Each structure stands twice: as structure tokens, then as C-alpha cells.
Amino acid sequence: MKSAFKTVALIGKYMSPEIREPMLALADFMAERQIHVLVEEQTAEQLDIKGYTTVHIKDIGATADLAVVLGGDGTMLTVARALMHSSIPLVGVNRGRFGFLTDLSSESMLESMGHILTGKFNIEQRMLLSATIFRDGKVLNEDSALNDVVVSKGATARLIELEISIDGQFVHRQRSDGLIVATPTGTTAYALSAGGPILHPGLEAIALVPICPHTLSNRPIAINSASKVEITLTESGDSCVLFDGHQSTALVQGDKVLVQRAQKMVSLLHPLEHSHFAMLREKLHWG
Amino acid sequence: MKSAFKTVALIGKYMSPEIREPMLALADFMAERQIHVLVEEQTAEQLDIKGYTTVHIKDIGATADLAVVLGGDGTMLTVARALMHSSIPLVGVNRGRFGFLTDLSSESMLESMGHILTGKFNIEQRMLLSATIFRDGKVLNEDSALNDVVVSKGATARLIELEISIDGQFVHRQRSDGLIVATPTGTTAYALSAGGPILHPGLEAIALVPICPHTLSNRPIAINSASKVEITLTESGDSCVLFDGHQSTALVQGDKVLVQRAQKMVSLLHPLEHSHFAMLREKLHWG
Amino acid sequence: MKSAFKTVALIGKYMSPEIREPMLALADFMAERQIHVLVEEQTAEQLDIKGYTTVHIKDIGATADLAVVLGGDGTMLTVARALMHSSIPLVGVNRGRFGFLTDLSSESMLESMGHILTGKFNIEQRMLLSATIFRDGKVLNEDSALNDVVVSKGATARLIELEISIDGQFVHRQRSDGLIVATPTGTTAYALSAGGPILHPGLEAIALVPICPHTLSNRPIAINSASKVEITLTESGDSCVLFDGHQSTALVQGDKVLVQRAQKMVSLLHPLEHSHFAMLREKLHWG
Amino acid sequence: MKSAFKTVALIGKYMSPEIREPMLALADFMAERQIHVLVEEQTAEQLDIKGYTTVHIKDIGATADLAVVLGGDGTMLTVARALMHSSIPLVGVNRGRFGFLTDLSSESMLESMGHILTGKFNIEQRMLLSATIFRDGKVLNEDSALNDVVVSKGATARLIELEISIDGQFVHRQRSDGLIVATPTGTTAYALSAGGPILHPGLEAIALVPICPHTLSNRPIAINSASKVEITLTESGDSCVLFDGHQSTALVQGDKVLVQRAQKMVSLLHPLEHSHFAMLREKLHWG
Secondary structure (H helix, E strand, O other), rough: OOOOEEEEEEOOOOHHHHHHHHHHHHHHHHHHHOOOEEHHHHHHHHHHOOOEEEEHHHHHHHOOOEEEEEEEEHHHHHHHHOOOOOOOOEEEEOOOOOOOOOOOOOOHHHHHHHHHOOOEEEEEEEEEEEEEEEOOEEEEEEEEEEEEEEEOOOOOOOOOEEEEOOOOOEOOOOOOOOEEEEEHHHHHOOHOOOOOOOOOOOEEEEEEEOOOOOOOOOOOOOOOOOOOEEEEEOOOEEEEEEEOEEEEEEOOOOOOOEEEEEEEEEEEEEEEOHHHHHHHHHHHHOO | OOOOOEEEEEEEOOOHHHHHHHHHHHHHHHHHHOOOEEHHHHHHHOOOEEEEEEOHHHHHHHHHEEEEEEEEHHHHHHHHHHHHHOEEEEEEEEEOOOOOOOOOEEOOOOHHHHHHHOEEEEEEEEEEEEEEEEEOEEEEEEEEEOOOEEEEEEOOOOOEEEEEEEOOOEEEEEOEEEEEOOOHHHOHHHHHOOOOOOEEOOOOEEEEEOOOOOOOOOOOEEEEEOOOOEEEEEEEEEEEEEEOEEEEEOOOOOOEEEEEEEEEEEEEEEEEOOOOHHHHHHOOOEE | OOOOOOOOEEEEEEOHHHHHHHHHHHHHHHHHOOOOOEHHHHHHHOOOOOOOOEEEEHHHHHHHEEEEEEEEEHHHHHHHHHHHOOOOOOEEEEEOOOOOOEEEEOHHHHHHHHHHHHHEEEEEEEEEEEEEEEOOEEEEEEEOOOOEEEEOOOOOOEEEEEEEEEEEEEEEEEEEOOEEEOHHHHHHHHHHHHOOEEOEEEOOOOEEEEEEEOOEEEEEEEEEEEOOEEEEEEEEOOEEEOOEEEEEEEEEEOOOEEEEEEEEEEEEEOOOOOOOOHHHHHHOOOO | OOOEEEEEEEEOOOOOOOHHHHHHHHHHHHHHHOOOEEEEHHHHHOOOOOOOOOEEEEHHHHHEEEEEEEEEEHHHHHHHHHHHOOEEEEEEOOOOOOOOOEEEOOOHHHHHHHHHHHEEEEEEEEEEEEEEEEEEEEEEEEEEEEEEEEEEEEOOOOHHHHHHHHOEEEEEEEOEEEEEEOOOOOHOOOHHHHOEEEEOOOOOEEEEEOOOOOOOOOOOOEEOOOOEEEEEEEOOOEEEEEEEEEEEEEOOOOOEEEEEEEEEEEEEEEEEEOOOHHHHHOOOOOO
């Protein structure tokens, strides 16, 4: 049977020699099915994988039809951000601690991949956030996130004070350890630990989840994903902006962070039997 | 200047003699402006208001252009549900404990009403929920709610067990004191006390908030408002369904409650200076 | 080797035919070791156990040296309350859903019991609460609880209003679904679901945990176990008092509930390898 | 009438010129009553206060009978830690944002102080925590705190992993933003923002409150104040230890922090009308 994908790129978890064997198994499995296999450069080097064409991660979107990630949610996040300007679908084989984003279990990897290659899958679009940091009216930095953009106090600050506006309307001044702005995808990650709600991926929404707010009634808020969130650091203090948990930019008093939905979305490929609620049940130990 | 409304119906808080005076002031204020004033029958009787045409609450939608409520959120909820099959806008003058729904303060009531009558207002649509209770496959009851539909344990039950499905997909079995299904409007009411998030009214969403769930990871979930939520009482126990806090139907094991967005919406009239976030700041003592 | 206990009473979970076999195995195991075995009357009848002396639960304290419970935490709670006026130690074999109180697993029941009979165990004292309900100054009811005394709204009430005093000092008026007054033992039960902290059993404390409080800053409070807590129902509404989850008395407006530490304690017998934190790790799925 | 105190030391909030006037009023008020007034050196210099003997903060315990603080809780914390090795009582005049520790309002400062000087007050002892940081088995640092000792992730870490033991018993490994170890006094500060319970100062307890724990069942725990808490940083990551919110020591993987009750206590002087619950009602906007 002909594969639904002609060229597949394989990407592995950073510095994880234990995935060499499954990575090779996967590559061979595909090659046997006349699929052109590309291995991401850094992965090939770290795992010492030879005999397959290598590709820089930035070129995967232009050269492959499908990106397969062996790793955990962290790897998926990194790859999703790297490929967000293409429309290539992503699928993950869970090799990490969790796996809200990595649908395939490593045990049944080849079987599941077989189904996917014969066209048995669904594609789901997930929104990303885009944030721009302004200092003195000038753009200091901008980046994107699949899970969350976080304005966080640093190690030496006791707490920070943020002023939050939504679509130009003043919401409040908040004294807290920080603020998580999360996509529905991100609501099962850091935002959940901070007391936020779970937003279904089918909901066009953004969650604003304060981290240890001084005022106990500063509860998490969910707003329409078309809204623009503006966060101003109103009180000096060691703080920074993080994109999917990666530190980006240290902030100083008066800096503004404008967060809004990114124009691009990420395509996640799910096996037919995938159920979002089944995943939540398993990962959150419901019942 | 001509009024934006020809006929206005006035409705007062149940059994509240202290609103007689402001009610009369309001009626006179309107009559002076050549507005046809209707007073809701029960209100007129309880407050001994004479000289104005009375109207049954069910007929207000067909006979008036605007319904003005003097009371608290409880009165607004009752009126909203009674008038939901019409499209008449509602505005509230706050006479109760809170007032997430009653925009006008009683202090500046006449001044604010003057602005509204000259057309200075915005209309906002708010969604309602509709729920049908099934026993042995037959409809036992159905009703609507502007805030929330709650499946709740009764006084003698320790906890209840519910099975929850969304759009036909099994979510989980939950052992808890109950489950709140809330509109965005309802997320600042009971759902907030139970640990739920605040959903902005502009978000087309429904919140599912468990009440004291046995499993601590049973966090609140927000889903698309087009979804259908099915709740089955899987373990016998004293329990019931409440609509906006009013008890409706006692449940027995096996009963199903189907909750979905109502086809009709409620029109809330806001003065121009109304801000949802300003209201949250005030009511929740932010900052 | 001689047993540390001469007479052991066996008590089974209510209406649970599946425990007949382990119950008989346990009785035989003890009889073989020259221990006088008593079987609680209701247990003997429900499980059709013959050949052993039966004993009314109220007489176990006076006739046996050790009470062994086959069941879950619910059975342990019931037995603990029934035997609280004696000083007989209790040990539980877990046959229920949870088992914060039932240390022995059913798999290794006989082996564990063998160790206990040879004196390899620790005894831990756990405090109970005692509550008296007053109406118009007269005692309406009084009872005890090992987990919690709960003042709870009933099915038809939206919420209730309670006035709380501690040692004669006014604390606050609380609008909520109710209030849980919990011993350290009870803090891993209902109180945990309501957002309360875990109090270590070695802490001489009582936790006051509001259930869905209207005011979000009404956080759980822990006080010295020597304190007296007085709860007054200040607003009429369907409500009641529960002892370890069993309904006791319906309340009317003005009723007072005085909760304080009971004079008697319960003795729990633990195998030597028992660790409170290990139990928490297992039951709460830590790590 | 003779004063209950012969020598009173006055200490002001850091860099707060607005307290010059009340500070002088207080000093004059005392001097008129034949009390020997000492002004803390830094305070005298910053406020340009002349004509009173100055004293280094470290010498206040040995030279004065009472320390009066004009400032907020932050100033009280600093002074309490500086004076903890003496037994001098402290009283605060609230000039800051909050005031869980500063009993006297600035409006009625002189009147309240008049009562105190005539002996109308109560003394309350509050416990402190002492923490020692070990690296490779050697003491790296040690310090004390009246509110809390916090092990916290820094700005660049996503989360940290801590292993927690209590009295030598393993509790769990926790992945979180950090852990707050709080005295009862500290439970109305940072620990409350992180979801911790309020421990009454009369409770001999320590609260362990995880900050945004990955595992949702990692709830706050309260233990006996005689317990020793050992925290080991098991996964490398930018993190540090803070004492009452002041950064102390950066941690590296394998570092251990041993937290236990300090041997010394702080004496807080309260006016007779002081009520802990009234203070909670006011500060937390109860009712």
C-alpha cells in the first residue's frame, strides 16, 4: 500500500542516546516502505546515525511531508516552534516523562506508524501565541510559544507588579510571582500547576493565570483568542519573559509585553483512536 | 428629546418593601418623559403601587421595549429566564448584595436612566444553558439557566458519582459533591466559589467545575459552547439538579442530564461607561 | 511463640459477602495460635460465620484486646466511633476503595498479622472531635467523629450563612456550602477535597475548611486542638450536621454547634514498617 | 503615671521620608513622659532626626526595653530578625501596604502608645525558623526567618526538583517552582498566595507549602514545630534560598537545606484590644 507521505523527517530528543535504537527502527521501517527518510542534523550527529540524508531543522518544513518526533513534550514544543512557519504536520512518539503532545507510545510505535502511513489519522490545528517585548516604545524582542508566554519574577525578587490590559481595557494591577498567558495546549502544562483551568483545544481561547497572586481573588481568566493582552512591569524587580519555558529577555520597569494569537498554527497528527479526554484521564490519573 | 424606548416594564425584587420609593421615582421619571410604564403584577401588589398599568411577567416580552429590574443578581436571573423567549433587553439597578448583572447603582439611578433613554447604551448578548433530565429514556424535566446548571448531592449523601461525556466522548467518572456547568456569566457566581476560572462573556464557552472532587486532579474544564454535556448519576444517592440555584428535580441512579447551550440569548443593556473588567475589579476587590 | 493478644475481635465491612473467605482465613489463623476469636454479631450474621463466639460491637472494648477490621476507611470510622470509650487498639485490613486508615494489604494479611501477634507493632493515638448541637439553649444532640464534623447545606439551599467563633472570639460570618471541622486524621478525607491542608497526625490541631466559600479569601485555618469552635447558623436554610459523613441532625436558623476535641482518643495499631508519608505517597499518587 | 518602659528605641521604614513627622511626634510624646528615647542610627540619618541618642540596631536589645517600629510588615520582619537574640518586645505602627504584624494604626498612634506605656498590653511569643545550608557536607550558610524559609527556582529554571524528608523520613520528591517552609506568622504572607492554610499563631506548627507543584496532589502539609525538615536539590537548576523574602544563597545540585524551629522567639507587644481574628478579617476582607 502506498504511503500517505513521501518524505518523512525524524527528530530526536536532545542528547538522548537511548533513543538511537528506536530511531533506527523507525527509519528502517519507513525506508522499507519506499519513504524518503530525512534525519534532523543534530539528531543524526548526536545519535551517530548514518545512511540517511540529514536536514537542518529549519528546512524540514520545505522538504518533508511529515515530522516525527521521538521525545517528550519539551522536544515537541521546540520542534513546533521551529516549524511553525511551514504547515507540515507533527506527530510524537513518547520518550519523555509526560506526553500531552506525544500521542504514540514507544511500545506500539511501529504498528501505530504503519496505520498513519496508510492514511489512518486526523489532523488537528493548534494555536500558538506570539509576544513582542517593548522598551521605551521600541521592539526589544519577539518570539512565539505553543504552550505559554510567562512573565516571571527572577530569583532575587520577592514579587513583581504587573499592569494588565486586554484589548486596550485596563484589567488590574497584580502583585504576584508572575503571569502565565497560555494557549489551550498550554493549560495542561505550567498553567495547571499554577491553578489554572483546562481549556479544551477546540476552544478559541487564551488563559491568563496569575502565579501566587497576592490578592486571593485574582483568579485565572479565559478570554477570546482574538484578544490582545498587554502586560506592563510597573514595579522594578528582577523579572523576565519565557517562551514555552525558555528564558528570553530580562525586563526592566516600564517594559511592555504584548501577547496575542500567532497568525500561524501547528498541525498535530493524531492516530484515529486518539481521544483528548482519554489522554487527560491517563496523564492526570483521573479515576 | 424622544426616548429610545416607548414602553418600559419595571420589575422589583421579591418581597422588598424598601424598593417602593425608588420604584415610584423611576416610574414617575419615565412617565414624565412620555414613556408608557408597565409595572410587573407581583411587584405592583407587593409594593402597593397604583396608577400604572400592571403586566404579568410572561407578557413583558410582548408588550414592552425594555425591562428594568430593581434588585440584585438573583432577581436579574429570574427575570432573564422568564423573558428568555423574547428579545427584550434588560437592565438592572443594584439593590442587592452583589451586582455582577446589575449595572446601575441606586445612587445615580435616575441620571443613568436618563442617558439610557436617550439612546446612550450598548446591548450585549449573553448565552443561556438548557438542560433536559432523562429517566429511563424519557424526559423528566427541562429548564434553562443564565448562570449555571448544577448537579448536586443532597444533605444525606456523602458524595455522588457522576459519569461525564462531552459530545458523545467519555470524559471521566467523578466522585464529588457535584458538578457545576456554567455559562461565562455564571463563572463569577457559584463556579468561582468552587475554584473555577472566570470566563469572559465574549468567550463562546461552557465551564465544567467539579465541587469538592475526590480526585484532586479533576480540575475545572472549559469547552466550546457548541458542545453537549451529558451527566449520568452512576451511584445512587440523594442528589438533584438546580437551575440558577433553584432546585428542580431530585435524581435517582441512572438519571441523565443533558446540558447544552440554549438557542435563545438574553440581551443585557449596559450604560456606555460600563466595563466588564471594572465590574470585576469592584466586585472581587482587586487591588 | 505466644501472641501479644489473648482475645481478638473481627469486624467486617457492612454487607460485603466477598470478605467471608479472608475473614474465615483470619479467624482460623488466629485460632491456630490459641487466640480467642470473637466475631462481631452483625458480621457473623451477614457472612454466615459459625463456630466462633459472637460479640456485640459495643462489648468488644470490654472483652477483646485487639479489634481487626476488614473493610475500608468507612468501616474503620464506624468501628472507631463505636469503640472510642474503650482503649482497645484497632488495625485494619484494606478491602475498600482507599485506605488511609487500613494499614494491612489484603494480599499479605496473614503474614502481617503474624508479625503483629508476635508484638511487632506500634500504637498511635489519634484524636477525635466531639460536637454538641444546641437549639434555644438546650442540647439537641451530641456525637463524635474521627475524621470530621461538617455543617453542610442541604439539597434545596443555595448556600448557608454561618457565624464562627473560636474560644469565644468572633472569627467571621461565612457564606458557603458549609464548613468542615477536621481532625488531622480527617484532613486526608473530605477536607482535602474542599481545598484543606494535610495536617500530620502528630500535630495537636483542628482544621476549619470552608466548602465553596463565597469570599475567596476565606481560606482554611488550622488551630490548636484545645480550642472550642462554635458555629451558628445565622441564615435560615436547609442544612444539617454530619459526623464522619453520617447525617445527624437537621438545623434551623439560630442553632449552634459546639465542636471540640473529644476526651477519648482512638488507638491505631500499625505494623513496624508503617510510614505515614509512604501511605500519603501511595494514596495521593505522589511522584 | 509612670511608664512601663524606661528606654524605648524607635526604628523607621527604610528610606521613607514621609515618616519623619510621625517619628518625631512619637519621640516627643515619649520624651514628655520621661522615657529615654533612642533612635536607630540609620533611621536618624535618613530622616535627619537630631536631639535624640542614636543606637545601632544590633545594640537595641541590650539598651532598650521596647522597640517601636514605624513601617510595614517588611520592616517588622527585618527588625525581628535583627533583635531575635534579645528578648525585647516589638510593636509596630502601620505605615506600609499591609500590616499583619503592625498592630497600631498611624491615625491613633499616640493614643494607643499612651495605653501601652501605662502597661495596657499583652505580650505574645512568636516562633522563628532557622535554616542551615549544606554543600558537600559542610555548612555553607545559616540564617533565621520570622515568616518563611523558601527554596525557590530562579529566573532561568523551568522548575526544580526537591527531595523532602521530615525527621529523617522520606516524604517525596517534588517538582515545582519551590517550597515555602512557613511559621504560623508566615502563613498569612507568601504561603497564603501559594495556596497554603492559615495557621493560628497559637499552634506549634510549621507549614510546608509547595509553589506550583507539578503533581496536583502535592498539597500543603502542616507538621509539628519540633520537626526537622530536610530539603535536597536533586536536579540541577538555577535556584536559591530566601529568608523572609531576602535572597541568601544560590544552590547547586546536591545542596541540602535543613530547616527547623529557632531556639529563640520574638516577643510581639499587642494593645489590649488586639484580636488576631479581627486583624485577619480586616486584612483579608472577610465579610
